Amino acid sequence: MQHRLIWFRDDLRTQDNSALVAALKDDRPIRLSAVFLTANDDWSRFGYGANRLFYTEQVLRSLAKELSLLGIDFQVVILRSYLEQVKWLVEYCQTEEVTDLFFNQEYQVNERQRDLDVVDLVQSNIKIHEFADRIMLQAGDVLTKENNYYTVFTPFKKRWLNRIKEVSYAPFTLPSHHAKPSPIAQWAPLCNASESDLSSYATSETEAIIRLDEFIENGLLRYESTRNSPSLSGTSRLSPYLARGLISPRQCIARAEALLERPIWDFPAEAFSWINEIIWRDFYQHLLVGFPRLSKNKAFRANTESIRWINNEEDITAWKNGSTGIPIVDAGMRELRETGWMHNRVRMVVAQFLTKNLLCDWRIGESYFMRYLVDSDLGANNGGWQWSASTGTDAAPYFRVFNPVSQSQTHDPHGSYLAKWIPSLTALEAAKRHAPWTSNVNINYPPPIVDLKTSRQRAIDVFKDLRK
């Protein structure tokens, strides 16, 4: 009898899971097992924080119940490293006579190497079934005419849209599978507590799908006009579910297409704007494959490695604590620490403030985000940081430094996002909340740690010198 092992990673769902669906496709009697392997020491080296691990733990508990209903024996195995994962898999496959191993691909350099090692070691006896599931189009499937990875988003998107028309991208249906429920897996927790309050996040794929449906119904058609306002629920807030794999990008697109009754390439601009973000998501994963140095703490633009970052400890602490005296930056950093999430516009503002106004190395911000974000994901996080720091591919031009005060005035005109995270600002009229130092009212809030005008010019000069 075949013994099929499904190896779960950041794809913690049963619906539209390429590896699981493929493993379940068979009428013959088969033995089905599933496993999730941790790599505690490696993950701590990569900076995965308690928020991500605690959240993963909650999601695994709900996945365990779904798998038990499908009659699949599931176990969570606590290991220290990817090396141990490889050893564990090789041994397990041997002792349990596994005939087929199913998994969905990951694109960071360490994960890819680990998967190659597994394939190398077990291949002669075991059939490997691996799938592109995290992204819409396989990395390597969207290349330039010269067969290179794209480094600029717009031509990538054009090619991506042409290619998607040629493939099937509908979600997979779980084959009907009749088996007696298996016992629900038990394991010692991956992590006992989070650093932020994560109680508002969906922890099961069913709840995550409900959130997706709510967004599609109520938010998709106004996305373009509301996406940049941090005080509105103008974006989907689905990133934790996409990052940990409670939902798939295929499901997102299928639901959007069902609402609008047309394929994405015929979407009106308001709704296409959201699809554009899903394409950015793919772009950053493709970049990880095309440019492995991105997984190794290296700048995409090699010449920016010579920047002499100031990395002033007091500035960094103020930035992390949300006490820089620049309200939009502090509000974002407090939102991050308290909830494990931050609005995209504010992510860009705090990242530019750290890397440009404070002239601190983008890697400091990247790893701090990695520690707190529930949606932490190397591709998107590294992409976002290197974009903001002008060290990345297709990055913000170095001379276009965001002014955090005008960003705040434009995107939070009533100062309600600011007041939510910095309650002392409610004592000020809305117009003064963006720059409290211009008000005569005394409030409990620090003065700015840096002059925005001179620090902006300093950053521009540093980057200009680099060009010479």
Ligand SMILES: Cc1cc2nc3c(=O)[nH]c(=O)nc-3n(C[C@H](O)[C@H](O)[C@H](O)COP(=O)(O)OP(=O)(O)OC[C@H]3O[C@@H](n4cnc5c(N)ncnc54)[C@H](O)[C@@H]3O)c2cc1C
């Ligand atoms: C400095 C910085 C760091 C970031 N770190 C991460 C991270 O670790 N993980 C992460 O998922 N996103 C990251 N982003 C991208 C983006 O901020 C979040 O994906 C977005 O805020 C999530 O909110 P949402 O689900 O409401 O997004 P929506 O606007 O509703 O977008 C839908 C989905 O598209 C994807 N997406 C949206 N914007 C981007 C983007 N710019 N790049 C890649 N994918 C995107 C996300 O999966 C998101 O859930 C980062 C951005 C910046 C500027």
